[in-house]
Amino acid sequence: MNKPPRKKNPTFGVAVFIVVAILLVIATLFYNAIHEKHEFDSQNAQEPSVSSDAAAAANAMKPASGAAQ
Template sequence: MNKPPRKKNPTFGIAVFIVVAVLLVIATLLYNAIKEKREFDSENAQTTSLSSGAAAVTATSAATTAAKPASGSAQ
């Protein structure tokens, strides 16, 4: 009448461990990718604003230079 005790299946524990390990690796990769993307975007935004500011200064100085007549030229 008594049932014999169930034997534990060791492969189930190993399967759970492998699944958890794979999920942990995927989560780490996603976290690093998002962090790197944010760092890249912040550095790239600063570079873009600096280069656009330099382009504006260059365009302004070019317009100022074009407005002045060259010395010695006929007017």
């Protein structure tokens, strides 16, 4: 009636370790890509675009509404 003790399977532990390591590498790549994109966007957001320069020039050419004539 007594069952013999079950042997542990060492390959299961190795497989779990490999899967966790691969997921960690993928997560690191995603984190670095998102971080670099935010850094790139913050550096390029400081420079005004051509369309905003054109809009600012067009607004400067308009006479102020309600100006004395």
